Amino acid sequence: MAANNPNTTTTTPPHNPLPTPTEFWNANLPPSLHTPHCPPFLTYALPPHNAKDRAILSTPDSDYTLQSWPEVQEIIRANRLDLFQRxxxxxxLYREYCAKVVEEWGSVMRFVVVERLNWGEGEGDPGVEVTGGFGESSNYKILQNDWPYGLDPRIVHLVVWTKFPLLTDPATDDLTPEARGEIEAFVDETxxxxxGREKVVWFRNWSSLKSIQAVEHFHVMLFDPEPDFVREVTxxxxxxAEKVKKGAVG
Structure with a gap:
């Protein structure tokens, strides 16, 4: 066999190195799709901006570790919401899709209100007075998080969208005790x-972490819930994300 012949020259398959940090936009793409320039939807992460997202985008999916339920509980307990990652x-894919949404709809907010929430124009606007709070089912909607974090697949990530504001203390950027109590009561009941209490956590993103600022919402995560229950509440x-990956939407 040729492998045993010392005079035989073997050819090493071409090596396709991982993208360097300056080519983070090529990570997780086959070499045939690599580009010399950053696509417009990822330029927000070019140095010196957004080092966190640039580091994530540079990481091969195979090196990413899904966050566990105990980790999720600790992140929320410690209010270190910045540690959540996709x-x-x-x-x-999220950044690419958001760019397409803005191009088609003018803003992600308008897309969410009209297409995802099926609310009328202006509903969910903080300037529109809404009465009844969580007592009126038409005042809120529970949906799947469209672009969930990289979590244990048993964790279901939901978003509760409300037409009414959840009052915040401007000094702390945190919910007022009254607003927190209202959410707690809603989460407990729903x-x-x-x-079970040990399988439910919720949080409201800091203003700096909200991808959609103008429509009020908070997040609920459930550990290994019954699929029928999730279908019922949503x-x-x-x-x-599921639809995009299956090619069900553009």
């Missing part, structure tokens, strides 16, 4: 009684 390829909603 799977690198999901982050790229999720905890069905899933009206059978399917996350955009």
């Amino acid at each position: 799977v690198p390829s999901d982050l790229r 999720f905890v009684v069905k899933c 009206g059978g909603d399917v996350a955009l």
Whole structure:
């Protein structure tokens, strides 16, 4: 056999190195799709800006470790919401899709209000007075998080969108005790009684972390809930990420 012949020259397959940090936009793409220049939807992460996202985007999916339920609980307990991350390829897909949405709809906010929430123009606007709070089912909607973080697949990530504001203390950028109490009562009644307190956590992003600023919302995460319950509270909603990956939406 040729491998045993010392005079035989073997050819090493061409090596395709991982993108350097300055080519983070090529990570998780086959070499045939690599480009010399950063696509417009990722230029926000070019140095010296957004080092966090640039580091995530540079990471091969195979090196990414999904965050566990105990990690999720600790992140929320410690209010270190900045530690949540998306799977690198999901982050790229999210940014690409958001760019398309802005091009088609003018803003992500308008897309969410009209297309995802099926609310009328202006509904959810903080300047529009809404009464009844969580006592009126038409005042809120529970949907899948369209672009969830890179979590244990048993964790279901939901978003509760409200037409009314959740009052914040401007000095701390945190919810007022009254608003926090209202959310706690809603979460207990809607999720905890069905899933158990140890399997439910919720949080509201800091203003600096909100991807959609003008429509009020907070996040609920459930550990290994019954699929039928999730379908019930979301009206059978399917996350955009799932649809995009299956080619169900553009």
